[in-house]
Amino acid sequence: MEEKKLDINSIIGFLLIFGILMYMLWQNQPTPEELEAQEKAKQEQVEAETKVKEQQNIAVTTAEDFVVSSETDSLQLVALQNKLGAFAYSATRASKEETTVESDLLALTFSNKGGYLSEVRLKDYVDFKDNPIYIIKDNNAGFNINFGTTDSRILNTKDLYFEPSVTKNGDVTVVSMKLKVSESKFLEYRYELKQGDYMMDFTIRSQGLSDVINSSQDINLDWNIKTYRHAKSISYENRYTELVYEYEGGKDDYLGQRELSEDKAEDVTYVAFKQHFFTSILLTDTPFKSAVLESRNLVQNEDVDTVYTKAMAVKLPLEFKGGEINQSMNWYYGPSDYKILKAYDRNLDEIVPLGWGIFGWINKHLFIPFFAFLGGFLPYGIAIIVMTISIKLLMSFVQYKQFLSQAKLKILKPELDEIREKYKDNKMKAQQETMALQTKAGASPMAGCIPALIQLPVFYALFQFFPSAFDLRQKPFLWAEDLSSYDTIMELPFKIPFYGDHVSLFPLLASIAIFFYMQLTTGQNMQSQPQQEGMPDMGKMMKYMMYFSPIMMLFFFNNYASGLSLYYFVSNLISIGIILVIKNFILDEDKIHAQIQEKKKKPRKESRFQQKMKEMMEQAEKQKQIQQNQKRK
Known part of the structure; x- marks a missing residue:
């Protein structure tokens, strides 16, 4: 077979075709005006697509799954209809x-x-x-x-x-x-x-x-x-x-x-x-x-x-x-x-x-209006002090009654001890005679409990008032930056359980004041309460309470509002002052002793409660005698 070779005529033909193609491309190339128009058209298309995307951000549970573009509008609307039904209308018009x-x-x-x-x-x-x-x-x-x-x-x-x-x-x-x-x-x-x-x-x-x-x-x-x-x-x-x-x-x-x-x-x-x-x-x-x-x-x-x-x-x-x-x-x-x-x-x-029942009533109708009045012209720390002084002075007659009762029991203690010694083998009789003596002298232990109970609603109402007082928020006083939060005089490098990682001064001062207050009141009680055989040692219990209460106060209030601790500090200081005034300038133990002796001589009409208690004790005594006689037989 004859081998085909690339001759001169073929080369000329290829060159002519290439030249014709190049001429056609040159003739059909866009003019500068046409290039500018094409560029502008591309820009308008990009802007249109961007606008469509912004307008068609979708608000459905899976709205982010949809990619909005001008080329997929119809598909997207179908998908939205499947997802949202009637609410697809809102989705296509909303934005983020x-x-x-x-x-x-x-x-x-x-x-x-x-x-x-x-x-x-x-x-x-x-x-x-x-x-x-x-x-x-x-x-x-x-x-x-x-x-x-x-x-x-x-x-x-x-x-x-x-x-x-x-x-x-x-x-x-x-x-x-x-x-x-x-x-x-x-x-x-x-x-x-x-x-x-x-x-x-x-x-x-x-x-x-x-x-x-x-x-x-x-x-x-x-x-x-x-x-x-x-x-x-x-x-x-x-x-x-x-x-x-x-x-x-x-x-x-x-x-x-x-x-x-x-x-x-x-x-x-x-x-x-x-x-x-x-x-x-x-x-x-x-x-x-x-x-x-x-x-x-x-x-x-x-x-x-x-x-x-x-x-x-x-x-x-x-x-x-x-x-x-x-x-x-x-x-x-x-x-x-x-x-x-x-x-x-x-x-x-x-x-x-603010507390339920009477506690809330006291806060709403007494403490809130009074504190608002004081806060209208006094710094809030001073307002707390003035409010505390006012409350303590108002309640001072209650403290007087309580301290008077304790003083009477203290004066009667030698006679009460004699009764208990005399009837040491007959506790029921000892109790009857003790009650009779206290009644004649007007020195019932209940007389000391009732004033204490009267103070409880005020105490609890104030405990609820200070943490809820919005006016105290971010109000400074002395070293406390915020009376609605704890004050800090020292940051600790460690955390003490139930206490915290800081030392608050107001709770510390309140604890010291409570200790001295309890020394005065508990000491008086310890002297007036005789030890009864077979009963817990009340003196020791009171002594433990005298130390336990301040420690509990110190730990419990270290993270509480400094306004509340300020109140307790001032309140106990005033209580100490009132007791010292009553003890040293108002109560005369010799005079009280003479009054008690006079009362003992006079016949005293017993109340229904006292009569009922006396009858119950006499019946209990008779029942005890019957049981003892039965045992002997």
């Missing part, structure tokens, strides 16, 4: 942006996703580190409505994007968050923020959703929060952080301080997630039929768990009447200040733990 409004008291940020508050800042307050007070921030709180749809879907509003609008009408700012099915069909959260007010009007309403929301399924409102730490002592703050609620026409209750507390209630009119000095409250004039409440303690280790105190949650049913939801409510985000809460006249003052 936030809405911010302010009043003179509150700075609020609403998340378009969920339509709820993502930040609540109280503008007038800072925490113990001078940081702003946030009740809500960084997803520590949630608000959600869970409902079923007529096309068999279960949706959560916390995962859906709302369309916001803000309008102002004088001092009122209205924030409307709408979750839309169409322009005329939507679920709306409506907030009305007023100047000079911590309370907002809040309404949940639907329009035209009777054919969208399944009325046969429960519609539940879920509200929860993890409460931030705001105070120096997290244990002290946590002790006064709790879930409080009102139910059944004005009754109020709280979940307590257990590790996990749960409860159910009916006809609930408000739920408060109360922190020590700040609180979040959801109120309604139309009671929720029921509520499921939960509180969980988040502080397991005070050295580690230092951000949150408690996690609290409530589940409330929403009614679907006439094919629509319409629930008018209020939000309160502000101080746990008795005066502010009381002014709303909606029983919110019960959120502040």
Whole structure:
């Protein structure tokens, strides 16, 4: 076979074809104007795609799974319809942006996703580190409505994007968050923020959703929060952080301080997630039929768990009447200040733990108004001292009666010892004679107990008052930087169990004052109380109490509010002064002894109680004699 070779004619042909192709490319190349137009068209296409992406960010449980682009609109809408049904309309129009409004008291940020508050800042307050007070921030709180749809879907509003609008009408700012099915069909959260007010009007309403929301399924409102730490002592703050609620026409209750507390209630009119000095409250004039409440303690280790105190949650049913939801409510985000809460006249003052019964009455009608009056023109530390002096002077007659009773028993002690010695073999008879002598002399031990009992309501009321006094928050006095928290004069390099890692001076001073006070009072009691055979040594017990009580005070109050320790310090100093004045300048033991002798000579009519006691003792004595006679036989 003849071998083919590349001849000169073939080479010329290839060169001619290459030249023709190059000429055609040169003839068809774009002009500079055409290149500029192409570049502009590309830029417009990129901008259009970016705009589409921004407008079509989706608010569904898996909204982030969708990639928005102009080339996949139809596919995306189909996917949204499958996920959200009717609410796909709102999803394609919403964005992930936030809405911010302010009043003179509150700075609020609403998340378009969920339509709820993502930040609540109280503008007038800072925490113990001078940081702003946030009740809500960084997803520590949630608000959600869970409902079923007529096309068999279960949706959560916390995962859906709302369309916001803000309008102002004088001092009122209205924030409307709408979750839309169409322009005329939507679920709306409506907030009305007023100047000079911590309370907002809040309404949940639907329009035209009777054919969208399944009325046969429960519609539940879920509200929860993890409460931030705001105070120096997290244990002290946590002790006064709790879930409080009102139910059944004005009754109020709280979940307590257990590790996990749960409860159910009916006809609930408000739920408060109360922190020590700040609180979040959801109120309604139309009671929720029921509520499921939960509180969980988040502080397991005070050295580690230092951000949150408690996690609290409530589940409330929403009614679907006439094919629509319409629930008018209020939000309160502000101080746990008795005066502010009381002014709303909606029983919110019960959120502040002032004590039950007579203790709360004393605080509300005596101590709070009096302390507010003193605080109006005195520094708060001085106001505590003046208030303490006033209370102690008012109660001084009680101390006088108590000390007088102890003095009488002390004077009668030799005669009482003689009676016990005389009837040492007949204890019942000894008791009868002892009672008879005390009655004639007017020196019953009960006379000393009754004044002590009278002081108990005042003591307990003040114990509740000082930790709840919002006015003391961050008010300094002497070395104490904050009368609502513990004072510190020394930081310890280690932690003492039940005491802490610091030394507080006010509890130390209060403990010393209690020791000297108990020396005066307990010493008097020890002298007036004779030792009875077969009975515990009361003298030793009182002596132990004299040392135990100050130590207990020192440990117990080292982490308590310095204002409370200041009160106990001043109170015991005044008590010591009153006792010394009574002992040295008012009571004359010789005169009292003479009065007792005069009373013993006069016939004294016994009270019904004394007569009954005497009869019971005589019957017991007769029964004892009968038993002894039977044994002898």
